[in-house]
Amino acid sequence: xxxxxxxxxxxxxxxxxxxxxxxxxxxxxxxxxxxxxxxxxxxxxxxxxxxxxxxxxxxxxxxxxxxxxxxxxxxxxxxxxxxxxxxxxxxxxxxxxxxxxxxxxxxxxxxxxxxxxxxxxxxxxxxxxxxxxxxxxxxxxxxxxxxxxxxxxxxxxxxxxxxxxxxxxxxxxxxxxxxxxxxxxxxxxxxxxxxxxxxxxxxxxxxxxxxxxxxxxxxxxxxxxxxxxxxxxxxxxxxxxxxxxxxxxxxxxxxxxxxxxxxxxxxxxxxxxxxxxxxxxxxxxxxxxxxxxxxxxxxxxxxxxxxxxxxxxxxxxxxxxxxxxxxxxxxx
Amino acid sequence: xxxxxxxxxxxxxxxxxxxxxxxxxxxxxxxxxxxxxxxxxxxxxxxxxxxxxxxxxxxxxxxxxxxxxxxxxxxxxxxxxxxxxxxxxxxxxxxxxxxxxxxxxxxxxxxxxxxxxxxxxxxxxxxxxxxxxxxxxxxxxxxxxxxxxxxxxxxxxxxxxxxxxxxxxxxxxxxxxxxxxxxxxxxxxxxxxxxxxxxxxxxxxxxxxxxxxxxxxxxxxxxxxxxxxxxxxxxxxxxxxxxxxxxxxxxxxxxxxxxxxxxxxxxxxxxxxxxxxxxxxxxxxxxxxxxxxxxxxxxxxxxxxxxxxxxxxxxxxxxxxxxxxxxxxxxxxxxxxxxxxxxxxxxxxxxxxxxxxxxxxxxxxxxxxxxx
Numbered sequence: 001x002x003x004x005x006x007x008x009x010x011x012x013x014x015x016x017x018x019x020x021x022x023x024x025x026x027x028x029x030x031x032x033x034x035x036x037x038x039x040x041x042x043x044x045x046x047x048x049x050x051x052x053x054x055x056x057x058x059x060x061x062x063x064x065x066x067x068x069x070x071x072x073x074x075x076x077x078x079x080x081x082x083x084x085x086x087x088x089x090x091x092x093x094x095x096x097x098x099x100x101x102x103x104x105x106x107x108x109x110x111x112x113x114x115x116x117x118x119x120x121x122x123x124x125x126x127x128x129x130x131x132x133x134x135x136x137x138x139x140x141x142x143x144x145x146x147x148x149x150x151x152x153x154x155x156x157x158x159x160x161x162x163x164x165x166x167x168x169x170x171x172x173x174x175x176x177x178x179x180x181x182x183x184x185x186x187x188x189x190x191x192x193x194x195x196x197x198x199x200x201x202x203x204x205x206x207x208x209x210x211x212x213x214x215x216x217x218x219x220x221x222x223x224x225x226x227x228x229x230x231x232x233x234x235x236x237x238x239x240x241x242x243x244x245x246x247x248x249x250x251x252x253x254x255x256x257x258x259x260x261x262x263x264x265x266x267x268x269x270x271x272x273x274x275x276x277x278x279x280x281x282x283x284x285x286x287x288x289x290x291x292x293x294x295x296x297x298x299x300x301x302x303x304x305x306x307x308x309x310x311x312x313x314x315x316x317x318x319x320x321x322x323x324x325x326x327x328x329x330x331x332x
Numbered sequence: 333x334x335x336x337x338x339x340x341x342x343x344x345x346x347x348x349x350x351x352x353x354x355x356x357x358x359x360x361x362x363x364x365x366x367x368x369x370x371x372x373x374x375x376x377x378x379x380x381x382x383x384x385x386x387x388x389x390x391x392x393x394x395x396x397x398x399x400x401x402x403x404x405x406x407x408x409x410x411x412x413x414x415x416x417x418x419x420x421x422x423x424x425x426x427x428x429x430x431x432x433x434x435x436x437x438x439x440x441x442x443x444x445x446x447x448x449x450x451x452x453x454x455x456x457x458x459x460x461x462x463x464x465x466x467x468x469x470x471x472x473x474x475x476x477x478x479x480x481x482x483x484x485x486x487x488x489x490x491x492x493x494x495x496x497x498x499x500x501x502x503x504x505x506x507x508x509x510x511x512x513x514x515x516x517x518x519x520x521x522x523x524x525x526x527x528x529x530x531x532x533x534x535x536x537x538x539x540x541x542x543x544x545x546x547x548x549x550x551x552x553x554x555x556x557x558x559x560x561x562x563x564x565x566x567x568x569x570x571x572x573x574x575x576x577x578x579x580x581x582x583x584x585x586x587x588x589x590x591x592x593x594x595x596x597x598x599x600x601x602x603x604x605x606x607x608x609x610x611x612x613x614x615x616x617x618x619x620x621x622x623x624x625x626x627x628x629x630x631x632x633x634x635x636x637x638x639x640x641x642x643x644x645x646x647x648x649x650x651x652x653x654x655x656x657x658x659x660x661x662x663x664x665x666x667x668x669x670x671x672x673x674x675x676x677x678x679x680x681x682x683x684x685x686x687x688x689x690x691x692x693x694x695x696x697x698x699x700x701x702x703x704x
Contacts, residue, residue, distance in 0.1 A: 036358040042543045043355050043395070047443040073362070077442040090441075097438050100431065104398040105366075156547050186551070191365030191487070192358055194495040199354040202540050203548040209351065209539040218494030219683050222578050223690075274692040281681050281688070284586060288677035291593065295600070295670050299527055302517070302607065302663070 031144055031160045031184040032071040035192060037061075038148070038158070044077040045116040045150045054117035056080050056127065058094060059146060060101060060108040067141050070111055071187070076101060078113075080127075087123040089130070110137070112144030118157060120147070126175040128163045145179065160184040347380070348389040349535045350481055350499040354544055356396045357497065360485045363398045364454035368487050371454055373468070374398040375432055377439065378449040380479050391481055391499075392539075394445045396452060397435050399428055424471045448472075450480035457488045457589055458676050461669040463661070466530070469502050470510050481534060489676075492585065499534040506530050515661040527667035580687055586680050593673040596666055603663045613655040621648050 037059065048055040057077040063070045076097050079090040098110065113131050115124065124145070130136075132143035142162040149157045161179040188196055202210035213221075233255070239245040356376070363372055378393040432448075440446035450472060453460060465482065472480040486496035502510070509515060509523045520526075540548070625648060632642050 034362070036355070036362050038547070039355045039358055039544060042541065042547060043353070044442065046541055046543055049443070077444075079441055093438065093441065096434070100435050100438065103400040103431065150543060155550055156543075189362065189365065191368075191491070192361045194490040194492075195357045195361045195497075198495045198538055199357060199540060199544075200548045200551075202354075202538055203545050208542070208545055209537045212497050212536040212538065213494055215489075215492065215494045215679055215683050216686075219578070219686065226578070270692060274688060278685065278688055281586070281684055284590065285678055285681035285685075288593070288674040288681075291597070292671055292674040295527075295667050295674075298600075298604070299663075299667050302604075302660075 029067075029142060029144075029162055029182050030069050031146075031182055032069065032187045033146070033158070033160075033184055034061075034071065034073045035186065035188055035196060037072045037075045038186070040075050041114055041116065041146075041148050042150065042156075045148070047077075048116070053082070054115050054119070056089070056113055056115045058098065058113055058131075059111040059144060060098075060105070061111045062108060063111070063141060070141075070144060072111055072144070072146070074101065074105065074108055075114060082123060087126060089127060091130075095136070112138065112146065114146040114148065116148055116150050118147050118149040118159065120161075120179050122175050124179070125163070125177045128177055128179070129175070132163060144182075146184075158184065158186075346389055347391050347479055347481065347501065347534060349537065350391045350393065350483070351537050351539050352393045352483070352497065353378075353395070354538060354540050356393050357495070357538060359396050359398075360452050360454075360483065360497070361490070361495075364485050364487045368454070369456050371460075372398065373451060373453050375435070375448065376450045376452055376481070376483060377436070377445050377447060379445050379447055380449065391449055391479065391534075392445075393449055393483070395439065397439070400431060424468060448476055448480065450482055452483040452485060455484050455486045457585070457592060458486060458672050459592055459669070460484050461531075461665050461672065463665065466502070466510075466661075466665065469500070470507070473502055473507060474511070483536075488585070488588075492579065497536055499536050500531045501534065503529050503532055515659045515664065516657045517660065520660060520664075525664075527664045527671070530664060530668055578687070580684075580691065586677065586684070589673060589677050589680065593670065593677065596670045596673060599666050600663070600670065603666060606658050607660075607663070610655055610658055617652055617654050621652050624648055624651065 041057065044055055044057055055077060057075050059072050059075045061071045061073040078094045078097070081088040102108065110131075113127060115127075128143060128145055131145075132138055137143060145161040145163065147157075147159045147161070149155075160182050162182055163177040163179050166176055166178045198210055198212065202208055236245070236251070237255075240247045360374070363374060366372075374396055375398075376393045377395040377397075378391065380389075380391050436446050436448070451468060453465065453468075469480075469482045472482070481499045481501055484498050484500060486498075489496040505523045505525050506529065509519055509525055512519060625645070628643060628645055628647070632645070635642055
């Protein structure tokens with residue numbers, strides 16, 4: 001994998017000028033990235049103008065109280081022009097968009113910026129210094145810079161950096177800084193799990209799309225997967241028993257642990273619990289269907305005939321009694 | 333669904349399906365879960381695949397943004413100050429419109445498809461069918477653009493395993509009835525509208541870009557044994573498959589669903605009482621009118637016999653006021669809602685029954701093996 005790096009944290013040098021050192025932090029920083037932000041960056045990278053080599057944007061998220069951990073939750077694109085000599089970032093746009101985003105997500109704050117090329121150059125330093133600056137930027141917290149390479153045919157490499165000033169000539173202070181790599185982690189929020197599952201189920205399809213399925217289909221798929229895994233494991237075990245494959249102690253331990261998880265209940269108990277529960281469930285299903293029919297009937301009667309209203313209400317009365325039973329059953 | 337085939341859609345390229353970008357799915361999931369269980373709304377952006385392209389009548393949703401959940405100009409409408417209702421009506425409100433135009437303007441600069449193709453809403457166990465939902469979608473389909481959809485993301489159901497994301501549109505019949513603004517028995521009969529014909533559901537599919545496909549493959553690569561590197565990314569929960577749907581404890585869901593169903597039925601009952609009350613009033617008035625009419629007729633007969641000028645017989649229009657029929661919209665929506673709950677219960681029980689049979693069969697076998 002392209003982004004398997006190891007890190008050693010060095011306290012970064014504090015900015016040399018006009019900054020009270022007490023406020024600046026040198027503690028290590030770890031970055032957590034939500035999948036949504038990454039997807040957003042990829043989308044932006046696809047929508048860049050043909051002549052642009054890289055695009056940049058602002059990262060938003062939350063910062064832990066001591067500032068030692070940041071979570072990148074969201075991001076938006078910012079327009080910029082880059083030529084040999086100069087770089088121009090649309091700062092008004094950045095400010096307007098930041099305002100709009102903060103209105104919808106009041107909890108999120110400015111974290112840093114991203115670029116869709118792994119390169120770090122003078123312009124990167126210039127932009128980085130803007131994002132880390134006092135006032136509009138993230139000061140006194142460090143600004144996070146995330147690079148994501150989007151070269152076709154290669155792995156997508158993600159890197160995260162924070163910066164520190166380097167002691168060159170004061171005139172060059174604005175466009176020079178030292179990028180310090182920091183470790184990051186990609187995190188999936190529980191709420192996104194079901195969405196991500198569906199998205200990644202499409203990754204092997206040729207047309208890159210997947211249908212949104214119903215619960216019962218999802219269950220079917222999950223069961224198929226489990227069966228497949230069981231087959232794989234039993235095949236492996238059979239091979240080991242036959243002596244064709246070298247046995248692995250780690251896998252053996254895992255299998256032992258899993259097998260010991262099987263609950264110890266007597267078959268009679270299982271049978272009894274099963275029977276009582278299934279009756280409840282089936283009753284609820286039956287009642288739900290009855291209600292559906294009743295409602296249909298009631299609506300037909302109501303629209304077909306004014307005089308039939310009395311019949312309808314009788315039907316509704318039955319419906320109510322029916323659901324009363326439903327709750328008792330559901331409550332079990 | 334059988335009732336879908338009956339609907340005659342307008343000839344000019346009807347929408348047949350909705351394709352949602354992976355990014356939008358995640359954005360909606362995140363927004364919905366951040367405010368759960370409150371209802372949130374947001375804007376969908378994208379394009380409509382027109383005739384001549386590969387897929388005819390497919391709505392492509394490629395981006396989205398959330399509406400601010402707290403009302404920005406509380407002074408303008410002091411009627412509903414609680415944030416839930418302001419979020420639900422955000423797609424139509426004035427402050428929302430300003431926010432939308434600003435956001436769309438900004439996004440257009442970044443080459444994002446800046447056409448409004450609809451809006452999204454979160455729901456909890458399918459409880460989204462209410463007047464607000466209908467009003468919003470009517471607003472979109474009527475005022476902005478006919479070809480818009482409402483995406484409903486069900487947070488509670490998605491937590492159970494399978495993502496629940498559904499696309500809805502109002503039917504032409506309902507649009508016509510809503511345009512007239514009244515829902516009496518008469519107008520319902522005229523438009524041939526029943527509670528089943530309020531919404532059309534469109535099939536939803538999810539689409540990934542090439543770049544994203546690459547990235548997903550990369551994310552899912554099996555972890556390489558590298559014990560000396562505890563810092564870098566090493567969480568290896570596979571994204572797919574997700575075994576949440578094998579969870580057996582479905583009872584809380586079922587119970588919640590039954591509660592909601594009961595509530596709806598209570599509403600239905602109230603509505604019925606209202607309409608019954610109206611019927612009684614109407615009957616009473618009709619009795620009075622006919623009594624008056626016979627009296628007038630007798631009087632006229634006497635007058636005719638006495639060669640006096642006849643009294644007008646249609647004066648009852650002025651004398652009696654028949655009661656106004658209550659709107660049937662609420663009943664319609666409620667019926668649709670009840671139907672939805674009932675279907676949901678059906679779905680839940682179907683999967684839980686399957687799982688229970690599996691557990692029963694499996695467990696007793698394991699026990700036998702253990703005893704051997």
